[in-house]
Amino acid sequence: MSDAPANAGLDSVRLAQGGRANPFLLVPITLFFLLLGLAVLRSPSLMSSAGIGSAIIVATPLILATYALMASVISGRGTVDLSIGPLIGFINVTLIQLYGAGILTNPIAIFAYAIFIGALYQFLFSLIVIYIRVQPIIVSLSGYLALSGINLVILPRPGGVAPQFMADWGLGTSIFSPVFAILVIASIAWLLFTRTAFYTHLRLMGSDERAAYTSGVPIYVVRIGAHLISGAFAGLAAITFTGLISSGDPSQGTTYTLIAVTALVLGGASLAGGRGGVFGSFLGASNLYLITFVLATFNFGAVQSFVTNLAYGSILVISLLLTLIIPFIQRHINNFSPLLYFIGLGVVAMGVILHATNDRDPRTRTAPVDDTVVMQPIAPIALEELYVGPLEVAAPTAMEEELRQEAGPLVLVALLLIAIAVFVRIAVYQSNRRTIAPAVAVVVAALVLFGAYLMRAGGPFAPNNSEPTATEESR
Amino acid sequence: MSSATVENSQTAQGRETIIVRNVKKFFGPTRALDGVNFTARAGEIHAVVGGNGCGKSTMAKVVSGILPVDGGTVSILRETPSTPAESKAIGISTVYQEVLVADESTVVDNIFMGSDALFSKSMSQEHKVARTAELMQELAGEPVDPFAIAGTLPLGLKQWITIARALVSDPRILILDESSAALDFDSTERLFAKMRSLRDDGTTILIVTHRIAELIRISDRATVLRDGRDVGVLEKEQITEKNLLALMTGEENTGTSHSHEAPQPRDSSLAMRGENVTVWPDTKPFDFEIRRGEIVGIAGLDGQGQDAFIRAVAGVEPARSGLIQVSDRHGEYHAVRNLADAVEAKISYVSGDRKREGIFASMSIFENMVMPLYREKKRGGILSIIDWPTLGTIFRREADNLLIKFGLREDRITSLSGGNQQKVLIGRGFAMRPDVIALNDPARGIDVGAKTELYKHLRTFASDGKSVVYMSSELEEFIGFATRVIVFRDGRPFDAFDGRTLDPKRVLEAMFGQTDGRGLESHWGLKPVTGNVNTPGEQRGARTAIDGVKVSVEVPKDIREAMERRNRAAALIPATERAEIERSVSNVQTHTRSAVPVMPKSIRIVEFDRERGEAREIRPGGSGK
Numbered sequence A: 001m002s003d004a005p006a007n008a009g010l011d012s013v014r015l016a017q018g019g020r021a022n023p024f025l026l027v028p029i030t031l032f033f034l035l036l037g038l039a040v041l042r043s044p045s046l047m048s049s050a051g052i053g054s055a056i057i058v059a060t061p062l063i064l065a066t067y068a069l070m071a072s073v074i075s076g077r078g079t080v081d082l083s084i085g086p087l088i089g090f091i092n093v094t095l096i097q098l099y100g101a102g103i104l105t106n107p108i109a110i111f112a113y114a115i116f117i118g119a120l121y122q123f124l125f126s127l128i129v130i131y132i133r134v135q136p137i138i139v140s141l142s143g144y145l146a147l148s149g150i151n152l153v154i155l156p157r158p159g160g161v162a163p164q165f166m167a168d169w170g171l172g173t174s175i176f177s178p179v180f181a182i183l184v185i186a187s188i189a190w191l192l193f194t195r196t197a198f199y200t201h202l203r204l205m206g207s208d209e210r211a212a213y214t215s216g217v218p219i220y221v222v223r224i225g226a227h228l229i230s231g232a233f234a235g236l237a238a239i240t241f242t243g244l245i246s247s248g249d250p251s252q253g254t255t256y257t258l259i260a261v262t263a264l265v266l267g268g269a270s271l272a273g274g275r276g277g278v279f280g281s282f283l284g285a286s287n288l289y290l291i292t293f294v295l296a297t298f299n300f301g302a303v304q305s306f307v308t309n310l311a312y313g314s315i316l317v318i319s320l321l322l323t324l325i326i327p328f329i330q331r332h333i334n335n336f337s338p339l340l341y342f343i344g345l346g347v348v349a350m351g352v353i354l355h356a357t358n359d360r361d362p363r364t365r366t367a368p369v370d371d372t373v374v375m376q377p378i379a380p381i382a383l384e385e386l387y388v389g390p391l392e393v394a395a396p397t398a399m400e401e402e403l404r405q406e407a408g409p410l411v412l413v414a415l416l417l418i419a420i421a422v423f424v425r426i427a428v429y430q431s432n433r434r435t436i437a438p439a440v441a442v443v444v445a446a447l448v449l450f451g452a453y454l455m456r457a458g459g460p461f462a463p464n465n466s467e468p469t470a471t472e473e474s475r
Numbered sequence B: 001m002s003s004a005t006v007e008n009s010q011t012a013q014g015r016e017t018i019i020v021r022n023v024k025k026f027f028g029p030t031r032a033l034d035g036v037n038f039t040a041r042a043g044e045i046h047a048v049v050g051g052n053g054c055g056k057s058t059m060a061k062v063v064s065g066i067l068p069v070d071g072g073t074v075s076i077l078r079e080t081p082s083t084p085a086e087s088k089a090i091g092i093s094t095v096y097q098e099v100l101v102a103d104e105s106t107v108v109d110n111i112f113m114g115s116d117a118l119f120s121k122s123m124s125q126e127h128k129v130a131r132t133a134e135l136m137q138e139l140a141g142e143p144v145d146p147f148a149i150a151g152t153l154p155l156g157l158k159q160w161i162t163i164a165r166a167l168v169s170d171p172r173i174l175i176l177d178e179s180s181a182a183l184d185f186d187s188t189e190r191l192f193a194k195m196r197s198l199r200d201d202g203t204t205i206l207i208v209t210h211r212i213a214e215l216i217r218i219s220d221r222a223t224v225l226r227d228g229r230d231v232g233v234l235e236k237e238q239i240t241e242k243n244l245l246a247l248m249t250g251e252e253n254t255g256t257s258h259s260h261e262a263p264q265p266r267d268s269s270l271a272m273r274g275e276n277v278t279v280w281p282d283t284k285p286f287d288f289e290i291r292r293g294e295i296v297g298i299a300g301l302d303g304q305g306q307d308a309f310i311r312a313v314a315g316v317e318p319a320r321s322g323l324i325q326v327s328d329r330h331g332e333y334h335a336v337r338n339l340a341d342a343v344e345a346k347i348s349y350v351s352g353d354r355k356r357e358g359i360f361a362s363m364s365i366f367e368n369m370v371m372p373l374y375r376e377k378k379r380g381g382i383l384s385i386i387d388w389p390t391l392g393t394i395f396r397r398e399a400d401n402l403l404i405k406f407g408l409r410e411d412r413i414t415s416l417s418g419g420n421q422q423k424v425l426i427g428r429g430f431a432m433r434p435d436v437i438a439l440n441d442p443a444r445g446i447d448v449g450a451k452t453e454l455y456k457h458l459r460t461f462a463s464d465g466k467s468v469v470y471m472s473s474e475l476e477e478f479i480g481f482a483t484r485v486i487v488f489r490d491g492r493p494f495d496a497f498d499g500r501t502l503d504p505k506r507v508l509e510a511m512f513g514q515t516d517g518r519g520l521e522s523h524w525g526l527k528p529v530t531g532n533v534n535t536p537g538e539q540r541g542a543r544t545a546i547d548g549v550k551v552s553v554e555v556p557k558d559i560r561e562a563m564e565r566r567n568r569a570a571a572l573i574p575a576t577e578r579a580e581i582e583r584s585v586s587n588v589q590t591h592t593r594s595a596v597p598v599m600p601k602s603i604r605i606v607e608f609d610r611e612r613g614e615a616r617e618i619r620p621g622g623s624g625k
Helices: A003-014 A023-042 A049-072 A084-100 A107-132 A136-156 A178-193 A197-207 A209-214 A219-244 A252-266 A278-297 A301-332 A338-358 A379-388 A398-432 A438-456 A468-475 B005-007 B058-064 B084-089 B107-111 B125-140 B155-167 B187-199 B212-218 B241-249 B306-313 B339-344 B363-373 B388-402 B418-431 B446-461 B502-510 B538-547 B556-571 B575-592 B602-609 B613-623
Strands: B015-029 B030-041 B045-049 B073-074 B092-094 B173-178 B204-208 B221-226 B228-234 B271-278 B286-291 B293-300 B323-328 B334-335 B349-352 B437-439 B467-469 B484-489 B494-499
Touching: A003 A379, A023 A252, A023 A278, A023 A301, A049 A084, A049 A178, A049 A219, A049 A252, A049 A278, A049 B212, A049 B538, A084 A219, A084 A252, A084 B125, A107 A136, A107 A209, A107 A219, A136 A252, A136 B556, A197 A209, A197 A219, A197 B204, A209 A219, A209 A398, A219 B204, A252 A301, A278 A301, A338 A398, A438 B388, B015 B058, B015 B204, B015 B446, B015 B575, B030 B045, B030 B058, B030 B073, B030 B221, B045 B058, B045 B187, B045 B212, B058 B073, B058 B092, B058 B204, B058 B221, B084 B092, B092 B155, B107 B125, B107 B155, B107 B602, B125 B187, B173 B187, B187 B212, B212 B241, B212 B446, B221 B241, B221 B339, B228 B241, B228 B286, B241 B388, B241 B502, B271 B306, B271 B502, B293 B306, B293 B446, B293 B502, B306 B437, B306 B467, B323 B538, B334 B339, B388 B418, B388 B446, B418 B437, B418 B446, B437 B446, B446 B467, B484 B502, B494 B613
Parallel strands: B030 B228, B045 B204, B045 B221, B092 B173, B173 B204, B293 B467, B293 B484, B349 B437, B437 B467
Antiparallel strands: B015 B030, B015 B073, B221 B228, B271 B286, B271 B323, B323 B334, B484 B494
């Protein structure tokens, strides 16, 4: 955050007109870390290999469904594809039936089938929108109703068996599951796509179709392309959904429509077109998952689902209200960097996570503490208890001292990370280059993956001091 | 092509790049282009000029390939593009009147919009960024961040983006359709410099503009259009205001309405008045008065504030500042600040933009006309049952008056032709029995017969002592129809003309800012009643004689002036307060002098009454005469 006023100042020196500010991710990012912190405090088991693994399994179909919506909504004309849920359901049930009939067995064939059906449906959708000039919302509504019915015809009740290779996807015991790979590949594919001329055309068309047409952008082709991409994402969403439930279900997929649209809006995409991206969609969908997760830790009993829907609705409305301050931000901060904000909040959230998973209750720790009690000096503790007394249940043990020793460099690294990010941000702005966000994103993603690798079950850090408390508590 | 031989004989510099032969383009009944011929050569700046609605923008669209023609041939660089992509491919760049910018995208993407192939970029991103920064610096005169989101930029810079977009492809033909509209003086200079350098490189530049002063400076040749036809081509040395205006107005005077005499108000009672009104920011405030029984014509080039003025008069959109008041039947003034005030004060508004602020496309003809009367014509107290029979009567009356041709009154309004739809809307305006009717270019797109009917109807309406404020983009409409014509320019009245001696040429000159604006002060100017105190008294006396306000004759001049000042001030005090005063005094009046009817001018006497002594003296004096 600290870079923003600094950059605004620089901007006034340079007297360049215009702002690069894209503050629409401000609300989703803030909400993401708020919910993440809350979720970890309520249930530290989320931050274990199994916890994250199952979170990914459950959230991925929603995230991919949101991607599918995002791809078509960018193209403008208010193309919010309401039929995304039934489409996922359709691919799911046909896949199960075809597999049951022994036609589709090869994993590659299954992937190809899912993506092809999704793309085909979206292709027909785009043709209707372009040539018959029906409002996209009408087409998608008809698709919703038609597919919901067809799904029940194909598979009247939940059942069937998912292909063998998918069967163990739904267990979610490890972070590095195939579902995770699909999510990463889909996200990277979109990020690569954003570097193409086609993506530029897509955004221009979504933002102002008339301007794009009169400038010679082939708008029909671009619109069809957007729908094909959307269909491919829908196919992947259906695959992960099948992996999640390991069977066929004609009606479960339908519920994705409303959540995915909510996630899309929550992620800062513009339903009018021209704005949207995987980062925002990912955050929007993750936020919805985290809301469900947090609410699940409270026990509402029979009214659980009502409370969840209430929370979805109210958080959506609140976040839309918060976007009212965006014009204000745009006026004063010319160069808001969502990524930097993300890293800044991420460091804070990491602190919360470490606290929640390691310092929650020293009495539950299994590490032997008896031999170190003797060595504990008295005087410094008293001083520290002045600070930590109200928060800490027990005085720090030697092991905690050791942890603290280890944490010192970590804190330094975190501060350094923020400082470097701020510095790089300013440097990039000064050098008149667009952004190095992809490079930073790759580095950050690599770090996160490395961390996940370290804490995964069986990794070098897993059995000893870092994770055992969390895994134990989850049992 | 017969012109091929001609082309060959010419030098490269003078080669004809645009050849338009006998092109026709119709929009429904409107003939936007009616057999226009036009040629432009390489290496020249060619201006296309004309009044409002003469087809110059249509012409630009035809040449740039986004409008298919209904007849004739278009040959641009010996090809006939039919889509923007095709015209771009053969080297035509167009800057449209609208500022077409994708707000969510960056400046660099906006400028290079359409320059890339579908999947591959035409040049590297670094190159684009550098070019953008350089171009925007050169054009806008200030650095613009190439990665800025276009939506965060002010309008002037967005206009530059559209111009820069046309320039990056190094066009062989550049079409600028009113492109300097959003630019200030310095920016226009920079644009001209750029245009000259392009011309010297052999580019054909077509400018469509109504800013005469600018085009005289910049253009090498000019084609003048009138009513969808080309009426003359002027070479560089011939391009003068006089020649242009002569061609634009034309010499012949046609029109059926000529035989009519413009209605004149019978007295000087005011229907509306405005004080310190502004409709645009940072313009000088002006006052105006509208008498009962007159038709005030409002003219001006497109977007010079006349539209905002008529909307302010009708209460549709409040004026930026100032007070607009309407007089009721008792001569009391009520402020018009919003639509509710206007409806209360019996002002109705008819828009020429039927689609956007006129018809309810999915409803019947009948409903479209009587819609505003639902609340007024109701029965059954709180139940508010709509009184259909009464509404049916009103509908029949208005439909007969306006000669609306329709099948069943339950048919959808979209089943009617544009002219008949407009008549329904005008009927809606009349059905409310207004005192003042404000028409915003109502004759747009309706045929001559319907126009004649409309004029006749409005003239009858005015002769009943009602007022008409009529904005039109066609000057011919005002001849023999408007009592006076006020010309707007740059957001305020620029000049005014007497309807009896209306010369369209003079009005057109005023629209282009070529007159001295002296008409505003005259007795057909902005304030025909109070504004011309110094002019010989016959005008004023003639009117006041019928009015029966003998007070003005009797009172010494200094007192009268004080009285008028007071009146003006009194109009500003809240209506309730004034109503109270008026009522009490009118009671007194009926007791003392039952013979005298309650005149619209009674308020003046009332106000006078507050200065006890004089009032008592004067009234017997007035009655004794």
